[in-house]
Amino acid sequence: MEESTMALNRTPAPIERRYRSIKVATLLLILCLGACRAVAPTVQMPTLELINWNTYHLFDHQLHQESATAWLAQQQPAMVALQEVLHVDSPGLSSLAEKWGHPYAVMHKESGYPVALTSSAPIEVIERRVTGFHHGYLHARTHGFDVLVVHFWPGKIHEPQHIAKLAVDLVSKGKRVLVVGDFNGEIRHDHEYLLEHGQLGEVVDGVRTFDYRITDTFLESGFVDLTDAHAPTARYTFGSPALIPRWRKDMEDVHRTRRRIDYIFADPATAKRALAARVVTDDSSVGLWSDHYPVVVTFSP
Template sequence: MRVASLFCILCLCACRSIAPTASNPGLELVNWNTYHLFDHQLHTDSAAAWLAAEQPAMVALQEVLHVDSAGLARLAAQWGHPYAVMHKESGYPVALTSSAPIEVVERRVAGFHHGYLHARTHGFDVFVVHFWPGKIHEAKHIAELARDLASKGNLVLVVGDFNGEIRHDHDYLLEHGQLGKVVAGVRTFDYRITDTFLESGFVDLTHAHAPTARYTFGSPALIPRWRKDMEEVHLTRRRIDFVFADPATAERAMSARVVTDDSSVGQWSDHYPVGVTFAP
């Protein structure tokens, strides 16, 4: 009996750690802050070609400037997505594109710096966010909505640019020594935005599946306007882009990755794309 029980446990663990394969590719969501739509459209074709080659099922984007809804639809078509929505057509929009139909639940701007999009596709409730640093009420509002949906059995994802670090990366952040604030000789970091989701029971899927991925922001695209050279870029690299999932949805996650190729994606945006693959 004990042998049989042990066998069942081992099988369950193996199933949870299974990686995507050609026969079981899963559904990948890619989140990407596009840096003013790939440096004011300078690299849009290259980025679109990269996404087309990756073939994600869903793409969440931030800083989708220079296009309206029709322009976003044309852009999404370049990577094979016939469905695309954005939460506004001015300022710093967020957007979601998908290979499956999208149901828009809410487009919110009022009371938020950038706003957010809540939509449903591929069976997931997806919140695409772009938080403003220090505006904790934005995170609390989304976390409350997401927690309520999860309690009803919905599969919930909160994805985007959180503009805040996470305590999972505390040691890494201390090692860099250039981030956070020094108070009474102690370097501290503001984790309140990401703590809001961790304390609500949501799972940081990159940390869960790719714990050695330490940065999503800080690429050569910052040079020369925002950073002098790569030494300065390296000093301020950190994770501020996340894919959070409720526990039930997290169980469906198969793998996660941050693509930090500075010969391609690192030239097109100051943020790197974050991908999470879910069991279909």
């Protein structure tokens, strides 16, 4: 009886072998998946970061130069565009740039209010222009981008018109174009913010209006405001505690005139390479070192 019961309960040999094979294969698959998950790290594509910053006379006449330089080094950007680069000549700028890891640095002049570009890759200077401009501009090529670093004067509409025409021509030749800097003008993307915050603009027939001609020149030429595209809640780049007490009496006074006047514009094809944007508005650090805040855009290479 016992032998008969055992015989009835025993799995036939071919089925048993097949069952064992399935179990072994399943176990191997689980082990393989686990091993792959353990040893295969997430592949991160390399990116390029551009920082644009009006330095307020080189970080309040170099008073905060060391802190600002250390901050830039921590960010590890591929490119840095600067305005109001006073108190240094070209060798001095190169020494500064080396501190944030950039062996390449150029400025468009060494007097007045220079603009500059530093990079982790070689820089080809295409044009340094002062004639006909209040401050002038720098056109340079690095990391595969044609970068136009500008510092416009309010109301001088011929300056952005010249740059926009140049930028459009470069795009027609297949260049990846970025127009970056201090535009000294608001943008219509921020119209509601400007109405709700501050006492800016001009009231005409009871309606507060703003002069958007500088930034309209680029929007109408097809260029993309990358901050608005990727960080639409970032509505001011100017107006920090660094203005107190010389230019503003207190933070309430600062808040009334905060607005966005620093931009990174890109042609539509280049704009598609932009992955993220932000304005760093930390008043315990960057807001003490300059009256403008850094604008940062991350690109795919």
